[in-house]
Amino acid sequence: MSLETMLIVAAILFAIGLYGALARSNVIAVFMSIELMFNAVTLTVVALARYAAPLAIREDIGSVLTGQVFAVFIITVAAAEIALGLGIVFALYRSAESVNLSEANRLRH
Amino acid sequence: MVTEPLVWAIFFLPLLSFLLISLVIRPFLNRYGWLSGGLLIVALAVSFGLSIWVLRQHNQGADLTFAAHTWLELGDASIELGLLLDPLTTIMLVVVSGVSLVVQIYSLGYMRHDPGIARYYAYMSLFTASMLGLVLSANIIQLYAFWELVGISSYLLIGFWHDRPAAAAAAKKAFIVTRIGDVGFLLAIIYLFFQGAEFAAAGLNPLHIPDIWQAAQPLATGGAILGGAALTWVALGIFAGAAGKSGQFPLHTWLPDAMEGPTPVSALIHAATMVAAGVFLVARFYPLFQETREALTVVALVGGFTAFMAATLGLVMNDIKRVMAYSTISQLGYMMAALGVGAFGPALFHLFTHAWFKALLFLGAGSVNHASGTFNMRYMGGLRRQMPWTYLLILIGGLSLVGIIPLAGFWSKDEILTGAWLGSDLVDPWVARVVFGLLLAAVLLTAFYTFRMIFLTFHGEFRGGGAQEIADAAARQEPPPASVSEEVHRAESPLVMVAPMLLLGVAAIIAGYLANPQWVKSILTIPAHWFAEYVESAVIFGHLETPHFNFMIAIISTLVALAGIGLAWLLYQLLPSRQAPEGEEGEESQGELAEPLTKAGPLHTLLSRKYFADELYEDVLVRRGFYRAFAGAVDWLDRNWVDGLVDFIAGVCRNSGRLLAQFQTGQVQFYGAVIVLGAVLILVGYLIFGAGLRG
Numbered sequence: 001m002s003l004e005t006m007l008i009v010a011a012i013l014f015a016i017g018l019y020g021a022l023a024r025s026n027v028i029a030v031f032m033s034i035e036l037m038f039n040a041v042t043l044t045v046v047a048l049a050r051y052a053a054p055l056a057i058r059e060d061i062g063s064v065l066t067g068q069v070f071a072v073f074i075i076t077v078a079a080a081e082i083a084l085g086l087g088i089v090f091a092l093y094r095s096a097e098s099v100n101l102s103e104a105n106r107l108r109h
Numbered sequence: 110m111v112t113e114p115l116v117w118a119i120f121f122l123p124l125l126s127f128l129l130i131s132l133v134i135r136p137f138l139n140r141y142g143w144l145s146g147g148l149l150i151v152a153l154a155v156s157f158g159l160s161i162w163v164l165r166q167h168n169q170g171a172d173l174t175f176a177a178h179t180w181l182e183l184g185d186a187s188i189e190l191g192l193l194l195d196p197l198t199t200i201m202l203v204v205v206s207g208v209s210l211v212v213q214i215y216s217l218g219y220m221r222h223d224p225g226i227a228r229y230y231a232y233m234s235l236f237t238a239s240m241l242g243l244v245l246s247a248n249i250i251q252l253y254a255f256w257e258l259v260g261i262s263s264y265l266l267i268g269f270w271h272d273r274p275a276a277a278a279a280a281k282k283a284f285i286v287t288r289i290g291d292v293g294f295l296l297a298i299i300y301l302f303f304q305g306a307e308f309a310a311a312g313l314n315p316l317h318i319p320d321i322w323q324a325a326q327p328l329a330t331g332g333a334i335l336g337g338a339a340l341t342w343v344a345l346g347i348f349a350g351a352a353g354k355s356g357q358f359p360l361h362t363w364l365p366d367a368m369e370g371p372t373p374v375s376a377l378i379h380a381a382t383m384v385a386a387g388v389f390l391v392a393r394f395y396p397l398f399q400e401t402r403e404a405l406t407v408v409a410l411v412g413g414f415t416a417f418m419a420a421t422l423g424l425v426m427n428d429i430k431r432v433m434a435y436s437t438i439s440q441l442g443y444m445m446a447a448l449g450v451g452a453f454g455p456a457l458f459h460l461f462t463h464a465w466f467k468a469l470l471f472l473g474a475g476s477v478n479h480a481s482g483t484f485n486m487r488y489m490g491g492l493r494r495q496m497p498w499t500y501l502l503i504l505i506g507g508l509s510l511v512g513i514i515p516l517a518g519f520w521s522k523d524e525i526l527t528g529a530w531l532g533s534d535l536v537d538p539w540v541a542r543v544v545f546g547l548l549l550a551a552v553l554l555t556a557f558y559t560f561r562m563i564f565l566t567f568h569g570e571f572r573g574g575g576a577q578e579i580a581d582a583a584a585r586q587e588p589p590p591a592s593v594s595e596e597v598h599r600a601e602s603p604l605v606m607v608a609p610m611l612l613l614g615v616a617a618i619i620a621g622y623l624a625n626p627q628w629v630k631s632i633l634t635i636p637a638h639w640f641a642e643y644v645e646s647a648v649i650f651g652h653l654e655t656p657h658f659n660f661m662i663a664i665i666s667t668l669v670a671l672a673g674i675g676l677a678w679l680l681y682q683l684l685p686s687r688q689a690p691e692g693e694e695g696e697e698s699q700g701e702l703a704e705p706l707t708k709a710g711p712l713h714t715l716l717s718r719k720y721f722a723d724e725l726y727e728d729v730l731v732r733r734g735f736y737r738a739f740a741g742a743v744d745w746l747d748r749n750w751v752d753g754l755v756d757f758i759a760g761v762c763r764n765s766g767r768l769l770a771q772f773q774t775g776q777v778q779f780y781g782a783v784i785v786l787g788a789v790l791i792l793v794g795y796l797i798f799g800a801g802l803r804g
Contacts, residue, residue, distance in 0.1 A: 018785065022778045030778075105775025 006047035014040035027089050027099040031082070038078045042071045111166045113175045116192050119159045119202060120241045122152040123209075127234035135227040142226035146217045149234050153210040156241065160202035167199045168643060177247055177317065186305050186316065191247035193318055196647040197392055200457065201244040201385075204464045207616075208381040209237045211609040215472050216373040218605035219479065229269060229371065236262035240382050244389060249298055249316050252393075256294070256350070259386060260287055263378050267370040275590070279366040286363040290353020294390075297346030300339070307334050322396035326650055336400065344397050344404035347390060348411075355387025355441045358415040362722050364438055365422075368430040368484075369592070372475030375430060380437050380467035385460050388444040395453060396650045398535075405536050409449025413529075413544035416442030420554035424561070425716040428484045429474045432562045436510060437467060439551055443525050446544045451535035452528025453653045454644045459521035461640070462620050466509040466517055469613035473503040476602040476610065477566060482575025482594035486565040489574065493567035495599040498607050500567045502614045507563055509617045511556045511670045514663070517621030522552070523663045524641075527656040552666050556673025564681040571599065627658045 013036055020033025049067020093099050096106075130145040138144060167173050177191030213233060220226050239258035246252035261284075268280030301315045304324075311334055313320035324334040335343065351357070356364035367379050378384070391398065391408060398405050419438035426432045440463050447456035474484070476499045481489050493500040509516035512523065529548055532541030573580075574597035582589035601607065625640035626632045636642075638657065645653065718724070772783075 022782045022785070025778075101778060102776060104777070108773060108775030 003047055003051040006051075007044060010040045010043040010047065013037075013043065025100050025102050027092065027101055027104075030101060031085055031089070035078060035082075038074055042074045045070045045074070111163055111171055111173055113192065115159060116163060116173070116175070116194065116245070119156045119163070119206065120238060120245055122156050123149065123234045123241065124238035126152040127231055127238055130227055130231040130234060135231060139227050142224075142230075143217065143221075145227045145230035146213060146220075149230050149237075150210065150213050150217075152234070153206055153213060153237065156237075157203070157206040157210050160199070160206045163194065164199040164203055167194060167196070185309065186302060187314060188250050188316055189248050189314070190251050191317075192245050193247035194245075196643050197389070197457065198244050200461060200644070201389055202241065204385075204461055205237065205240050205244065205382045208464050208468045208613075209233075209240075209377055211612050212373045212377040212381075212468060212472070215376075215475070215606050215609040216371075218603050219373055219475050220371060223371075225269070229266075232262055232265045232269065233374075233377070236266060236378065236383070240386065243386060247318055249301065249318055249321065252318070252390075253294065253298055256354075256386070256390075257291070259383050260284065260291070260354075263287075263367070263383055266374040266378060267367045269370055269374065273369065273592070276369040279363075279369040283363040283367050286360050287353040290349045290351070290360050293346040293349025295346075295350075297343045297350075300343055300346070301335075304335065318393065321394070322650065325397045325400045327400070333400070335397070340397060341401045341403045344394070344401050345407060347394050347397070348404060348408055351387035351390040351445075352411065353387070354390070355384050355445065356415075356419075356438045357387070357411050357442065357445055358418055359722070361415060361419060361438050362726060365426075365431045365434040368428070368434050372430065372471060372478060375434070376468045376471030376475070379434065380471050381464040384437060384441055385444075385464065388441060388448065388456065388460050391445065391448050392453065392457060392647075395448070395648070398448070399451075399651055399653075402536060405449050405451070406540050407449075409446050409536055409540050409544050412442045412445025412447070412449050413547035414442070415439070416446055416551045417547040417554070418442075420551040420558065421716055423558035424554060426558075427487050429477065429486050429489070429562060429566060430471070430484050432486075432558055433467070433470050433474060436470075436555065436558065439555065440467065440510070443522065443548060443551070446548060447525040447528055449536065450529050450541045450544055451533030451653060452525060452656065453648055454641045455521060455524035455528045455656065457644050458625060458640055459518075459525055461624065462509070462517035462521040462617075465613055465620050466506045466617035469502060469506040469610060469617050470510065472606070472610050472613065473499050473506060476606055477503075478592075479602050479606070480574075480597075480599050482597045483578050484592060485578055485590075486562065488572050488578045489566045490569040491567070491571040492599065496567075496601050498601055499610070502607075502610045503563060503567070505614050505617055507559045509621075511559050511674065512552060512666055513670060514667065515618075515622055517617050517619070519663075519667075520621035520625060520627075520658075523658065523666060524656055526552075526666055527659040527662045530659070530662055531656055533653070549666065549669060552669045553673040556670040557677045560674045560677035561681055564677060568682060573597075574599070 017033045017036030017038075017040060020036065021030050024030050024033060045067045047067075049065075049070075089099060092104060096103060098104075126145075126149045129148060134141070134145045134148070163173070173192075173194040175192045175194075177189035179187055180190045181188040213230070216229070216233070220229055223229065236259065239255050239262055243252060243255035243259055246255055264280045264284040267283050268276050270276045271280075298316075301321065304315050308315040308320065308324055311324070313324055313334070315321065315324070321335070325336065325340055327333050327336070333340070353360045364379055364384065368375050370378075398408065416439045419435045419442060423432050423435035423439065426435060440459070444456045444459050444463075447453075447459065476496065477489065477492060478484055480492065480496055480499075483489070505516065509518035512519045526545065526548055529541055529545040532538050575593045576595050576597050578593050579589040579595055582593075623632060623635060626635055626637050628637070630637055641657070715721070
């Protein structure tokens with residue numbers, strides 16, 4: 001497995017997630033797409049930590065794990081974000097009787 | 110010994126009276142309004158005494174030049190306040206304070222029942238103080254300030270009965286029309302102000318009046334500091350101001366309307382003093398006019414034409430005060446014309462005599478109004494039986510105005526006519542001839558309208574007075590004029606009104622001969638030709654011969670005047686008395702006035718509509734010219750250019766806002782897409798141009 005393969009996979013994941021986040025009208029689907037983008041980023045971070053971090057940094061044991069630590073952070077933040085986001089989705093559904101994003105433009109005016 | 114404070118007191122006493130009346134009597138003692146009259150009369154009596162004394166001292170050669178006091182320093186310009194005492198000033202002081210004093214005494218009777226008497230005397234004090242300050246001024250800025258003060262007090266006094274719309278309109282008209290002339294005066298002052306460097310090079314102050322005279326004189330090297338076209342324009346600017354104040358054509362329309370004020374005001378301001386300020390102003394700057402033939406020609410022709418035109422208008426007026434107003438304009442035209450043809454002394458002599466007899470005529474008109482309740486001569490008649498004193502005094506004033514020997518007006522009018530006949534080297538001979546013709550024609554007209562007035566007022570049968578006028582107005586279902594009163598008590602006016610008229614009557618008899626005795630060595634220490642020679646000494650540059658009495662001219666003008674009187678007698682005395690028996694209802698038709706002049710048809714219409722000057726000014730110039738054309742153009746500019754610019758800026762903001770508002774859809778995904786697009790663009794831009802950034 002080379003760095004390129006990993007980055008290409010991550011890019012494909014990110015593109016699929018971006019398309020979903022911008023094009024789907026269902027809020028839940030948008031959430032799932034955002035998760036996909038998170039994972040693409042996590043994959044990129046881990047791959048770069050494994051292959052591309054400079055040697056000088058790898059000498060120091062603490063620095064070697066930088067990418068992995070970031071991955072853990074992202075997973076944590078994603079979990080929190082899901083909790084928060086789902087709350088908003090519920091509130092939206094309760095007030096608008098819909099989870100359709102194109103109808104959620106009440107703050108426009 | 111005349112000291113400076115004593116001369117200043119002539120001006121400050123009436124001013125002090127103004128302050129006391131307006132700050133003490135009017136707010137706290139308004140019920141005792143007559144106090145204010147007494148105060149002003151005392152102040153003016155002292156002023157008058159001082160004026161006479163100053164005149165005597167000056168005549169005896171006392172040195173009355175006082176150093177000016179610096180008031181303001183503006184850059185290089187220095188504005189000074191000072192006293193300028195020359196024969197012109199000293200004579201004007203006597204005229205102003207003397208006529209004013211008499212008029213104030215008369216007002217005690219005339220204004221007795223008016224609740225605003227304290228206000229009346231406050232305005233009168235302010236006016237007299239301003240006028241005295243005006244003639245004393247040694248600095249052109251100082252003079253201009255008093256000039257405008259005279260204007261504002263005139264405005265206040267014409268509009269004294271401000272609850273009458275006609276009076277309010279007349280006050281406004283007087284103020285605005287004179288202001289048009291004042292623009293010219295102001296422009297002349299501004300021009301002088303900016304000539305500071307040239308004046309300073311010669312050691313002169315461009316605002317000090319004697320320095321301005323000096324600057325207009327030709328230099329030994331040729332030219333003058335103030336010369337050529339500039340001098341002509343400055344002189345014409347000064348004349349424009351003078352024409353406005355003195356009611357010269359074409360700015361004469363305000364003066365007849367100014368008769369809406371109380372009659373003593375008309376006597377003081379619009380006959381004797383304020384309107385003479387214009388003549389005074391031209392005389393004050395006469396050394397300038399002497400050096401510019403063009404300006405003097407304008408002055409002469411405008412004066413001559415005004416004298417003639419105003420006299421024709423006087424022929425047809427029915428309001429006794431309006432007849433006198435046009436007569437005033439006409440007589441001021443005489444003075445201007447005399448100044449214009451170089452007859453400096455005669456002009457001032459006429460100003461001097463005219464002040465007395467015209468004030469007398471106006472006070473007489475007030476007395477007539479007091480008895481008949483109206484100013485409309487159609488409703489007077491036959492008053493000579495009830496008012497012998499007023500009749501006699503108006504007859505004296507009228508004969509003096511017409512110029513019948515030996516009354517005051519005869520002597521001065523004769524001098525003016527002689528001056529116009531002889532001409533001078535200051536103007537072309539044809540100008541003097543034209544002016545002489547106009548003035549001689551005006552003599553005929555003056556005699557006619559004066560005696561038309563006297564016949565209509567005092568002869569024939571009484572035609573009902575104010576009560577009849579109100580009844581007639583009611584029959585025509587029109588509101589009667591505000592000045593008409595229903596109280597008709599045909600009797601002589603009280604002593605407090607008749608006594609001042611007597612004083613003026615005496616002055617109207619003797620002022621002409623006594624001030625300028627002829628044929629004898631001296632009368633009561635007054636030497637022969639005293640006035641002429643005294644005034645001549647005011648001309649310090651060049652020499653102006655004051656013409657002496659001329660028998661030929663005197664005989665011609667007397668004959669012309671008698672012809673005018675005879676014509677008036679024929680039309681207003683002989684014809685009505687012949688026609689009366691023919692009518693079957695003789696008794697009733699006496700109430701109606703047959704006006705023979707209406708037979709002149711269109712000419713009578715033209716005159717009674719005042720040559721349509723009011724229509725020309727108000728409809729054509731003001732409504733069409735000013736409102737419609739000028740104001741319309743400004744309105745168009747405002748709507749289309751000024752508003753257009755604002756609308757354009759607002760439109761740009763609104764439309765760009767609308768355009769940008771299209772992007773705010775409320776769709777989060779759209780915003781996200783735009784953000785991504787932007788990020789991609791930045792990325793692509795970085796990839797393409799980033800090489801340069803990385804160095």
